[in-house]
Amino acid sequence: MTPLALRIALIHLRARGRQTLVSLLGVATGVGFSIAMAALMQGSQLDFINKIIDATPHIMIKDEFRNPAEQPAARRYADGAVALDGAKPTEELRGIKGAGRTVTQLEAMPGLVVAPILRGQVVIRYFGKDEAAAIVGIDPERHRRVSQLAGDIRDGRLDDLHTAANGLIMGDGLARKLGAGMGDTVTVSSPAGVVFKMKIVALFHTGVISLDEGEVYALLKKVQVLQDRQNVVNRIYVKTDDVYGAFDQARAIEARFGYRAESWDEANQDILEALKIRNVIMYTVVAAILLVAGMGIFNVVSTITFEKLRDIAILKSMGFREADIRAIFVLQGLIAGTAGSMLGWALGFGLCQIMSSIEFKVRFATDLTQLPLYYSPWHYAIATVFAMTAAGLAAYIPARRAARVDPVDIIRGAA
Amino acid sequence: MTNEDRQPLVVARNVTRVLPAAVPVTLVHDIDLDIFGGEVMAITGPSGSGKSSLLYLLGLLDRPTEGRIEIDGADTAAMNSDALARLRLERLGFVFQFHFLLPEFSALENVMIPMRRLGRLDEASMTARATDLLGALDLGDLVRKRPDQLSGGQAQRVAIARALANDPAVLLTDEPTGNLDSKNSAAVFDIFEKLAREDGRAVVTVTHDLDLAGRADRRVELVDGTVVSDRHQH
Numbered sequence A: 001m002t003p004l005a006l007r008i009a010l011i012h013l014r015a016r017g018r019q020t021l022v023s024l025l026g027v028a029t030g031v032g033f034s035i036a037m038a039a040l041m042q043g044s045q046l047d048f049i050n051k052i053i054d055a056t057p058h059i060m061i062k063d064e065f066r067n068p069a070e071q072p073a074a075r076r077y078a079d080g081a082v083a084l085d086g087a088k089p090t091e092e093l094r095g096i097k098g099a100g101r102t103v104t105q106l107e108a109m110p111g112l113v114v115a116p117i118l119r120g121q122v123v124i125r126y127f128g129k130d131e132a133a134a135i136v137g138i139d140p141e142r143h144r145r146v147s148q149l150a151g152d153i154r155d156g157r158l159d160d161l162h163t164a165a166n167g168l169i170m171g172d173g174l175a176r177k178l179g180a181g182m183g184d185t186v187t188v189s190s191p192a193g194v195v196f197k198m199k200i201v202a203l204f205h206t207g208v209i210s211l212d213e214g215e216v217y218a219l220l221k222k223v224q225v226l227q228d229r230q231n232v233v234n235r236i237y238v239k240t241d242d243v244y245g246a247f248d249q250a251r252a253i254e255a256r257f258g259y260r261a262e263s264w265d266e267a268n269q270d271i272l273e274a275l276k277i278r279n280v281i282m283y284t285v286v287a288a289i290l291l292v293a294g295m296g297i298f299n300v301v302s303t304i305t306f307e308k309l310r311d312i313a314i315l316k317s318m319g320f321r322e323a324d325i326r327a328i329f330v331l332q333g334l335i336a337g338t339a340g341s342m343l344g345w346a347l348g349f350g351l352c353q354i355m356s357s358i359e360f361k362v363r364f365a366t367d368l369t370q371l372p373l374y375y376s377p378w379h380y381a382i383a384t385v386f387a388m389t390a391a392g393l394a395a396y397i398p399a400r401r402a403a404r405v406d407p408v409d410i411i412r413g414a415a
Numbered sequence B: 001m002t003n004e005d006r007q008p009l010v011v012a013r014n015v016t017r018v019l020p021a022a023v024p025v026t027l028v029h030d031i032d033l034d035i036f037g038g039e040v041m042a043i044t045g046p047s048g049s050g051k052s053s054l055l056y057l058l059g060l061l062d063r064p065t066e067g068r069i070e071i072d073g074a075d076t077a078a079m080n081s082d083a084l085a086r087l088r089l090e091r092l093g094f095v096f097q098f099h100f101l102l103p104e105f106s107a108l109e110n111v112m113i114p115m116r117r118l119g120r121l122d123e124a125s126m127t128a129r130a131t132d133l134l135g136a137l138d139l140g141d142l143v144r145k146r147p148d149q150l151s152g153g154q155a156q157r158v159a160i161a162r163a164l165a166n167d168p169a170v171l172l173t174d175e176p177t178g179n180l181d182s183k184n185s186a187a188v189f190d191i192f193e194k195l196a197r198e199d200g201r202a203v204v205t206v207t208h209d210l211d212l213a214g215r216a217d218r219r220v221e222l223v224d225g226t227v228v229s230d231r232h233q234h
Helices: A002-015 A017-055 A072-076 A099-107 A140-146 A158-162 A172-178 A220-226 A243-257 A269-307 A309-318 A322-356 A377-403 A407-414 B051-058 B081-091 B107-118 B123-136 B152-163 B182-199 B210-215
Strands: A059-062 A112-126 A129-138 A153-155 A167-171 A185-189 A195-204 A215-219 A235-240 A261-263 A359-361 A368-370 B010-019 B025-035 B040-044 B066-071 B092-095 B170-174 B202-206 B218-223 B226-232
Touching: A002 A017, A002 A269, A002 A322, A002 B107, A017 A269, A017 A322, A017 A377, A059 A243, A099 A112, A099 A235, A099 A243, A112 A140, A112 A172, A112 A220, A129 A140, A129 A172, A129 A220, A140 A158, A140 A235, A158 A167, A158 A195, A158 A215, A167 A172, A167 A185, A172 A195, A195 A220, A215 A220, A235 A243, A243 A261, A269 A309, A269 A322, A269 A377, A309 A322, A309 A407, A309 B081, A309 B092, A309 B107, A322 A377, A322 B081, A407 B051, B010 B051, B025 B051, B025 B066, B025 B226, B040 B051, B040 B182, B040 B210, B051 B170, B051 B202, B081 B092, B081 B107, B092 B152, B107 B123, B107 B152, B123 B152, B152 B170, B152 B182, B170 B182, B182 B202, B182 B210
Parallel strands: A129 A215, A167 A195, B040 B202, B040 B218, B092 B170, B170 B202
Antiparallel strands: A059 A235, A059 A261, A112 A129, A112 A185, A112 A235, A153 A195, A167 A215, A185 A195, A359 A368, B010 B025, B010 B066, B218 B226
16 A cells, blocks of 8 residues: 555655645755754854863862851751841851861872862052952962863963962963063062062963953962962862763762862853753744744645545545545655755755854954854754654644545535 | 345445435435346436435445445445445445546556555556456557546546456446447446446446436436336346
C-alpha cells in the first residue's frame, strides 16, 4: 500500500508545484534559521561559560558569611516572647581567619588547586594623573595555577614581581590612561593611608575593559603591608578538576570552613539564567516560524484534498480504507516536511558559514571578535523533528477530513 | 441450473434507507432482492426513484437504516468500515456514469490501482493481468495513454477493466452508458453480457436506457424507492 500512497502523494504535490514549493521553502526557512540560531546560541553560551571557567576561579572563598551571625540572646531564647531591637553585632576584622591552615587543608583535597589573595582598593598616581584600581595581592607560584594571568601578560613575566622591590603588574588599558609604561614607577595609595612607589614590571591584556583598565597585581606580602593588613587574605581562589561539580564542592567547602564559597556558576547565576531564557525565546521564535511553515503545508494539502474529492471517492469505492486515504495526504505533508528539512539543513549550514566569517567589535571589549558558533548534529535533528511534527500535524487535519469523505455524496454530486 | 438451485451472490432483505432530516427522506423502502451470478440485472425507474441509492447500498458504499445486505453469504450489517472496504476490494467492482479514472495515471496504472491495494500479485503479474484486461476490451494499444488522451468510450472501458481488476463476483454499474453514444453504449453492454455469461459474474446496472435494459436478463423497476416489478426477460 505504501508505495502506491507515496506515488499518489507525489503526483498530487507535483500537480500543485508552485504551492508545494512555497510551503517547502517555508519549512526550509524554519529549519535553516533554527539550525543557525541554535549554533549561535549554544556557541555563545559555551564561549561565555568557557571564558568564565578559564578566567575566573572555579570556586572563590570570601571573607564573609552567607547568613549573618545570630545574636546570642536570640540563640538562647529562640522561642522567647522578648524582641531585641537595636542590637549591634560585634565589629569583626575582615579577612579569612586561619587562612594558611585553610589553604593547606584545601590543597590536601584531591583535584583542588588553591591560591590565597588579598584584594583591596588603591589610587594610582602618575605625573598628576590619578586612577582608582583594584589591587590584588598574589603568590605568583600559586596564582599561576589558578589564573590565566601569566598567559595574559603581553610585556614582562609574572615572576618579574620578585625582581623589583615593589613590582606591579598593570592592565595595559590602565597604563595607557595613566600614560605610564614598562619600567615606570607609579605612586600607589591605599585607604589605610600607606603609600608605595611601585615599578611596573609587566603589562597584561585580557580583552575585558573592566580588567585591563581597573586591575593591578602585586606580591601578596606587599599588598598586605599596603593595606595595613599583615598576614590577612580575604579571598581564596580554588580551581577544580571537576568544573561542573564546582557548585557541590563549594557547598562542601562552605559547610566545612564556614566562609562563603561561591562556585563560578553560582557567581554568574543571573547570566546563566538569562541564557536559559534566551534559549527559550529562541526556540519559541523557531517554533513560530515552523508553525507558519506548517500552515503552508496545511494550505497545500487542504487544496489538494478539495481538488481530489472525486479521486478520493473512487478510491474508497474501490476498497481503500479511511486509513489508506489518510496516509496519502499525511504523506504529502511529510514529503514537504522532509524535502523542506533537507533544504533547511543546507540553508542552516550556509548561514553558519556566513556568520562565522563575520568579524566585529564588541562594546566593552577591546578586540575584534567573531560570532562563536557550535556545530552539532543535534541542532539538525531537533529542527527536523520540529519540522516533521509540524508538517505531519498540518497535513493530518485535512487528511482526516479527506478520509471521512462520503463517496456517495461525491459520486452523486458528479453525476 | 435454475436460480432456485444456486446461492445468490447478493441478498437484500427488507432494505430501507432513510436520510435523516427535518423531514426524513426515504430513498428506498423494504427492498428484497436475490442477485445471482451469471445474470445481468437492470434497475430502471424514473429519476429520483432510488435506483442509484439501491446500487450504492448493494455495493456497500452506503448502509441501510433497516434490513440487511449479504455478500457471498456474509451479513454486512455488523461489519465496520474497514471490513466493508475489504469486501468491496475483493468481491465488488464499480463503474459509474463518469469514468473517474485518476487523471495523472495511465490506463494501465489505473487498472493496477485496485490490484496494488489488494497486494496479492507481484508487479509483473499485475502488469500482465492489467494488460490482458485492457486487451480484452480492445484497449491493447492504449495502455500507456492517460485518461485525457482517451475518448469517452475508451475511458469507460478502462473504468470497466479497473472494476474487474481484482476479479470481483459482482459488477455494479451506475448509468455506465450515460455519457456514451449508442454504438459505444451497445459495446459496453456487450461486455457486461460477456462478463455474466462467460465469467459467471453478477452484473447489476442502473440505466435510463430502456433499449439496453431490454437486453438484460432481469429487470427490476423502482418507483418511489419501492420495487414495483422484478421480472426475468429471457
